[in-house]
Amino acid sequence: MGDNGKCLWPLSPAATFDEVYKGAPEREIEYNRFLESVMHPRESGKKPEALDGIRVLDCSTGAIIGHWASSMLSELGAETIQIEPPEGDELRKLTPFGRKDWYFKDKERGEEIGMHFLHEMRNKQSITLNLETEKGRTILKKLAAKADVLIENAPPGQFDAWGIGYRQLSKINPRLVYCWVGQKGQWGPDKDRPGELEPTAQCACGFTHGTGFPKSFGGIPTRSGLWMCDHVGGTTAAMGIITALIYREQVSRKGQFIEATGAEAIIRILDYNWAWYGMDGSIRPRYGNWDLAINIYAVNPVADGYLMVGGGHDRLWYRIWKTVGKDRPDLEELIVLDKSLRVVTGRLPHYAQVKTYTTLCEWGKDNTRQEAEDKLLEEEVASGGVLYIDEVAEYPHFKYRGHVAVIDDALYGKVLYGTNPIFAEKTPARLKWIGRPVGYDNRDVYPRLLGYTKKDLSSLSKEGVI
Amino acid sequence: MSNNVDYGKQSFEKYCEETFGIKNVFEKPEAFKGYRVLSCTQYILGPAAASYFAELGAEVIKIELPKAGEPMRHTTPFNEPFLYPLSRWYPDKGTGLGFFGANPNEYFVGLDFHKEEGKEIMRALAAKSDLMVENYRPGTFDRWGIGYRQLKEVNPRLIYLWEGGFGGFGPGRSRASYDILGQSQGGNFSITGQPADMHGHPSKHTIWLADYWGGMMGATGALAAIYWRNNKSGQGQMIEYSQVHGVQRQLEYALPLWGKFGVVRQRWGNWDTELSIHGIVMCGKSSYPDSDNPQEQEEGFILISAYKDADFARLAEVMNRTDLLDNYATHEARITPEAQKYLYAEIEKWTADKTKEEVAEILHSHGINCQPVYNSKEVATNPHWQKRGAITWIDDPSFGDVLTQGAFVHMSDTPPRIKWAFKPVGADNHYIYQKLLGFDDGKITDYENRGII
Numbered sequence: 006m007g008d009n010g011k012c013l014w015p016l017s018p019a020a021t022f023d024e025v026y027k028g029a030p031e032r033e034i035e036y037n038r039f040l041e042s043v044m045h046p047r048e049s050g051k052k053p054e055a056l057d058g059i060r061v062l063d064c065s066t067g068a069i070i071g072h073w074a075s076s077m078l079s080e081l082g083a084e085t086i087q088i089e090p091p092e093g094d095e096l097r098k099l100t101p102f103g104r105k106d107w108y109f110k111d112k113e114r115g116e117e118i119g120m121h122f123l124h125e126m127r128n129k130q131s132i133t134l135n136l137e138t139e140k141g142r143t144i145l146k147k148l149a150a151k152a153d154v155l156i157e158n159a160p161p162g163q164f165d166a167w168g169i170g171y172r173q174l175s176k177i178n179p180r181l182v183y184c185w186v187g188q189k190g191q192w193g194p195d196k197d198r199p200g201e202l203e204p205t206a207q208c209a210c211g212f213t214h215g216t217g218f219p220k221s222f223g224g225i226p227t228r229s230g231l232w233m234c235d236h237v238g239g240t241t242a243a244m245g246i247i248t249a250l251i252y253r254e255q256v257s258r259k260g261q262f263i264e265a266t267g268a269e270a271i272i273r274i275l276d277y278n279w280a281w282y283g284m285d286g287s288i289r290p291r292y293g294n295w296d297l298a299i300n301i302y303a304v305n306p307v308a309d310g311y312l313m314v315g316g317g318h319d320r321l322w323y324r325i326w327k328t329v330g331k332d333r334p335d336l337e338e339l340i341v342l343d344k345s346l347r348v349v350t351g352r353l354p355h356y357a358q359v360k361t362y363t364t365l366c367e368w369g370k371d372n373t374r375q376e377a378e379d380k381l382l383e384e385e386v387a388s389g390g391v392l393y394i395d396e397v398a399e400y401p402h403f404k405y406r407g408h409v410a411v412i413d414d415a416l417y418g419k420v421l422y423g424t425n426p427i428f429a430e431k432t433p434a435r436l437k438w439i440g441r442p443v444g445y446d447n448r449d450v451y452p453r454l455l456g457y458t459k460k461d462l463s464s465l466s467k468e469g470v471i
Numbered sequence: 472m473s474n475n476v477d478y479g480k481q482s483f484e485k486y487c488e489e490t491f492g493i494k495n496v497f498e499k500p501e502a503f504k505g506y507r508v509l510s511c512t513q514y515i516l517g518p519a520a521a522s523y524f525a526e527l528g529a530e531v532i533k534i535e536l537p538k539a540g541e542p543m544r545h546t547t548p549f550n551e552p553f554l555y556p557l558s559r560w561y562p563d564k565g566t567g568l569g570f571f572g573a574n575p576n577e578y579f580v581g582l583d584f585h586k587e588e589g590k591e592i593m594r595a596l597a598a599k600s601d602l603m604v605e606n607y608r609p610g611t612f613d614r615w616g617i618g619y620r621q622l623k624e625v626n627p628r629l630i631y632l633w634e635g636g637f638g639g640f641g642p643g644r645s646r647a648s649y650d651i652l653g654q655s656q657g658g659n660f661s662i663t664g665q666p667a668d669m670h671g672h673p674s675k676h677t678i679w680l681a682d683y684w685g686g687m688m689g690a691t692g693a694l695a696a697i698y699w700r701n702n703k704s705g706q707g708q709m710i711e712y713s714q715v716h717g718v719q720r721q722l723e724y725a726l727p728l729w730g731k732f733g734v735v736r737q738r739w740g741n742w743d744t745e746l747s748i749h750g751i752v753m754c755g756k757s758s759y760p761d762s763d764n765p766q767e768q769e770e771g772f773i774l775i776s777a778y779k780d781a782d783f784a785r786l787a788e789v790m791n792r793t794d795l796l797d798n799y800a801t802h803e804a805r806i807t808p809e810a811q812k813y814l815y816a817e818i819e820k821w822t823a824d825k826t827k828e829e830v831a832e833i834l835h836s837h838g839i840n841c842q843p844v845y846n847s848k849e850v851a852t853n854p855h856w857q858k859r860g861a862i863t864w865i866d867d868p869s870f871g872d873v874l875t876q877g878a879f880v881h882m883s884d885t886p887p888r889i890k891w892a893f894k895p896v897g898a899d900n901h902y903i904y905q906k907l908l909g910f911d912d913g914k915i916t917d918y919e920n921r922g923i924i
Contacts, residue, residue: 011731012731013730036609036613036614037610037640037644039620040610040640040711044638044639053699056695056698077691081691082695099746100745101728101744101745102807103806107734119724120724120727121724124726124727161484166483172486191483192859195853195855196484202746202776204743204751205774205776208751208772208774208843208845209850210845211846211849213751213772213844214845214846215846216663216678217674217677218674225772226772227674228741228774229659230659230738230739231663231723233676236684237684240688241687242880244523244687244690244691244694245880245881245882248503248527248694248882248885249882250698251503251694251701252884257884259884261882261883262884263883264487264882265881269879271678273572273861273877274519274679274683274879275572275678275847275876276678276679277548277552277568277571277572278847278850279847279874280552280568280571281548281847282851283851283864286848288847289548289846290766292677293672294651294673294674297549302649303651304651304660313649315649315651387647387649389646389655389656390655391655391660391673393661394658394722394736395729397657397658398729398730401642402637402641402643402644403716405642406640406641406716408713408719419731421729421730422726422730423720425720426717426719427691427712428710428712428713429696429708429711430709430710431699431708432696434692
């Protein structure tokens with residue numbers, strides 16, 4: 006284990022078409038078959054790419070938000086060049102709990118790279134450029150003249166002070182779409198308290214306060230295990246960028262300045278928090294794995310883990326208790342004979358939710374996730390276990406559809422990764438390579454775009470510019 | 472703001488304020504003016520995808536079951552807050568706040584696809600649209616004769632975005648999904664929350680993340696498809712977005728770790744697996760001890776970010792604990808699980824007699840990054856977010872003053888914007904059906920009475 010090229014996945018092979026559709030009547034699967042024929046990622050490589058011809062410079066470094074944004078563009082076909090300082094993005098060194106034995110190494114140089122960074126370098130070329138030098142900034146201006154999109158995440162005003170901000174670059178290249186990404190923004194009272202990295206934005210936008218169990222249940226505010234705001238903020242950046250490209254081509258013939266932040270991306274989608282506060286001053290409380298607005302709609306413990314069950318309206322409510330009643334008639338009775346729970350709205354008060362879920366857990370403790378899911382499915386109730394990562398990777402549906410896949414990368418060997426979820430009939434997102442060592446593409450990008458010779462490159466390298 | 476002004480001498484911050492500030496937003500053009508989007512959607516995932524286009528200026532037509540509307544209108548925290556009326560037909564019922572945020576700037580019409588006239592209307596609308604979003608079970612619209620295969624015959628330029636749980640082919644093709652199920656099965660649930668040995672459980676992201684963000688991802692695909700259609704091919708296409716698949720895209724190092732090393736990523740609570748010190752600690756003193764709201768009475772929490780060696784050394788000094796530098800001066804020493812358990816406990820001893828604001832002030836004055844954990848009131852009243860328009864009061868044409876989130880991104884020339892929160896069911900029957908299909912008042916009334924629209 007641990008050698009390049011070895012991969013434990015899959016433990017069992019993905020199902021075949023015949024196995025998946027065996028026994029289903031043709032009339033029913035005709036649509037599935039159509040969809041599979043146009044959507045399955047196994048055909049993606051043959052199709053055109055939506056953003057083919059767009060060139061992106063990703064100057065962001067030290068945070069995932071910009072890399073996520075450029076990944077969305079590179080997976081959709083944009084030519085994406087990752088610009089790193091000569092010593093490489095510091096994220097390359099990140100590895101869980103400092104475990105150096107979990108680095109990947111490329112076959113050509115044996116250079117170490119952390120998995121988090123590798124997973125987000127997809128389809129990008131890596132070049133080095135020292136923007137702290139005057140010469141480096143001059144080179145960036147030349148590159149920007151030939152680019153459609155530039156992404157950066159320097160401290161507010163840094164690029165502007167360096168003469169490579171939107172105000173300056175838009176004069177050199179009026180068609181440039183320039184996007185700044187960060188946690189809290191480059192203007193406003195807190196701009197100088199930016200917080201460098203996630204989960205800063207999660208804490209600043211109200212998400213963390215509302216996630217986790219209530220204090221009375223022994224809980225505290227809880228961050229997402231992921232650098233979630235980077236993913237969401239990076240997605241809003243990509244949306245803004247593609248929008249600006251469409252507007253540029255069809256209407257204005259020029260680029261624009263975009264600002265995307267992790268915190269505001271979440272503020273935009275934080276449910277009803279703001280309207281509720283505005284209405285009566287309510288502060289959204291934590292409610293653990295239950296829901297303030299729907300009962301049953303929750304994750305609770307079962308025999309071998311945790312299970313999600315959903316069904317707030319009468320039709321599903323009574324089916325859930327019918328399922329429970331097949332094993333435990335006493336529990337079904339406890340609920341269905343309770344007059345206070347007969348109306349949907351009667352089930353929402355906290356005491357009603359406590360009664361509902363303690364009763365459901367009493368049944369769940371004797372069932373595994375799979376047993377419970379199968380029993381509920383008999384009554385057409387949607388449920389599903391909380392899956393651990395190995396279970397996610399091996400789950401038959403995901404394996405079959407290629408949600409999770411292995412790329413046999415020319416440099417990094419076999420890497421298991423999460424594929425881009427944008428399945429499309431004509432221009433699907435796709436992975437071409439997983440990542441590159443530091444400055445690997447200097448020898449391609451600089452000669453191709455700026456006409457530099459090998460000699461130019463080696464003297465720039467000696468000067469510490471690339 | 473005019474682009475002819477010379478900003479050369481203006482400070483960068485001032486320049487940004489004028490470029491992005493909310494006071495200028497409504498004077499600027501909209502990127503998708505002239506585009507039309509049909510949103511045949513319920514709950515959050517599908518509606519959200521269409522709503523971002525509405526923010527960007529597209530004419531988004533939200534199609535709901537006549538009179539009663541879609542189920543999300545009946546969803547609201549503790550069944551308390553509602554905005555009235557639900558529709559002209561139900562003046563004494565309201566729309567729950569669960570509907571809020573997923574449907575801004577849209578036009579609301581009723582339409583029953585089960586009726587033959589409804590299907591005809593659907594085809595006529597699709598013929599005049601750029602994008603259609605739907606989130607019914609896979610194949611439902613196809614069976615009704617209004618799916619992608621039929622509508623592309625009517626309008627080859629139409630982009631058809633299906634947003635759903637598991638996707639329309641494969642072993643789990645019939646499975647229904649919700650946001651929380653997408654989180655459960657996608658994998659982000661099992662790596663969020665306090666670890667078991669700290670009395671924790673896997674935790675859901677409280678926000679309907681897989682729905683709202685899933686809508687963004689689907690919209691990203693649709694945007695790319697619009698770009699490709701406009702500039703390359705002239706053709707529409709179908710896009711399929713599975714929310715559980717979206718979650719799998721965001722698992723960071725979890726999948727490479729499992730694939731190569733056979734290690735299952737676990738949850739690590741409020742700390743960080745890759746950076747230390749970079750975690751949330753409890754501040755023992757409540758910021759609002761006299762409040763009668765339990766949300767405010769509880770202890771404060773703050774994210775402290777001092778993972779760089781120099782920052783950690785300053786932190787140790789500030790805490791008067793330079794002894795910590797004996798063993799933990801380097802990131803390599805601080806990042807192990809044992810070191811993190813020890814160090815965060817030591818930091819919490821220091822924060823035990825302080826509020827989160829007190830801790831923030833001390834750390835900021837020493838140049839150490841930190842961020843108090845804000846509750847929704849602290850966010851809503853925060854001058855930074857107010858100034859940036861992230862949260863703002865609007866005078867909604869249907870519901871009066873409402874506090875709403877701002878746009879999802881800032882753009883200098885074509886900023887997205889929130890014009891209204893939403894409208895009652897069928898509020899735009901006259902406007903849309905007259906404008907697009909030429910229905911007269913009599914026909915609209917007749918169709919309304921027959922429950923078609």
